Amino acid sequence: MHLPDYDDVCRAHRRITPWIHRTPVLTSATFDAMTGATLFFKCENFQKTGAFKSRGAVNAVFGLDETDAKRGVATHSSGNHGMALARAAACRGIACTVVMPETAPRAKVEAVRGYGGEIVFCAPRNTARQQTLDALVTESGANVVPPYDDARVIAGQGTCAKELLEDVPELDIVIAPIGGGGLIGGTALSTRALSAHTKVYAAEPANADDAYRSVQAxxxxIEDAPDTIADGLKASLGELNWGIVTRDVDTILLAEEDAIIEAMRLIWQRMKIIVEPSCAVPLATILHNPEHFADQRVGVILTGGNVDLERLPWL
Incomplete structure (x- = not known):
């Protein structure tokens, strides 16, 4: 498989610019005081479809030639990638099918349908997702756009850190969540190219810690069915991303479930913005590992804000 590089990120950025937002970077005096660091929050919760996933999906869809595009696209997703791919396909005028676990948040299911995507449900296991998608694609001939383990997707996700480092130079650390690894992979590519001295940290739920354990081992x-409130981080680290993580990610920090919920609620309360549980994992690790971050300038990627408002974790 082709391992992407920073040139791929730059090409992706040119391709996707007409179809995405250049999201803002916010600061918080409260969180700076709580952490002893200077934090810069890259707010992908304000992105098209409410998450960074639009970057990789748009890059993949608009990178298809006309013949391939006519076959449509398909993927598996717990929600955000499926939403992003459905929107990207709609923008290009092609069909999209998304395999989703039966336990996917209702708000994300409704959003995929709202963007015109067709949904096929499966059991809430990573193996079931892949098996269902394989059968679907064999029958339909659609182009598979994986949610994370794909050079086009990784390059697209890397545009987020590219923007952050262009807007806020001289960061000491950039931290992003890690699940399948598309975002952290792209983040590492951009960070190493634009700011070689900046460390790249990954934040992972302790209940879905396959990446952390992989590095240790x-x-x-592979973990098939982890149980975490951070539904967007249940996927195991992809093969391409494993190569980037082992080469370019400095540290993986873990967050317990209570800490994730606490951080999510704090962001709602203090910054007055909506974030989903997966999005709160980096702040949770910062709050509970202050020795890594004190006196540092830290870029924090807030990944998304697609929340089921009737199932908030603190209710």
Missing amino acids: GQRL
Whole structure:
């Protein structure tokens, strides 16, 4: 498989610019005081479809030639990638099918349908997602756009950190969540190219810590059905992203479930913005590992804000 590089990120940025937002970077005196760091929040919760996933999906869809595009696209997703791919396909005028676990948040299911995507449900296991998608594609011939383990997707996600580092130079650390690894992979590519001294940290739920354990073991480990409030981070680290993580990510920090919920609620309360649980994992790790961040300038990627308002974790 082709491992993307920073040139791929730059090409992706030119391709997707007409179809995405250049999201704002916010600061918080409250969180600076709580952490002893200077934090810069890259707000992908304000992105098209409410999450960074639009970047990779648009890059993949608009990178198809006309013949391939006519076959439509398909993927598996717990929500945000499916929403992003459905919107990108609608923008190009092609069909999109999304395999989703039966436990996917209702708000995300409704959003995929709202963007014109067709949904096929499966059991809430990573293996079931892939098996269902494989069968669907064999029958339909659609182009598969994986949610994370794909060079086009990784390059698209890398445009987020590219914008952050262009807007806020001289960061000491950039931190982003890690699930399948598309975002952290793209983040590492951009950070190494634009600011070689800046460390790249990944934040992972302790209940879905396959990436952390993989690094400890020296080999990629697969977890089939982790149980975490951070539904967007349940996927195991992809093969391409494993290569980037082992080369370019400095540290993986873990967050317990209570800490994720606490951080999510704090962002709502203090910054007055909506974020989903997966989005809160980096702040949770910062709050609970202050020795890594004190006196540092830290870029924090807030990944998305697609929340089921009737199932908030603190209710």
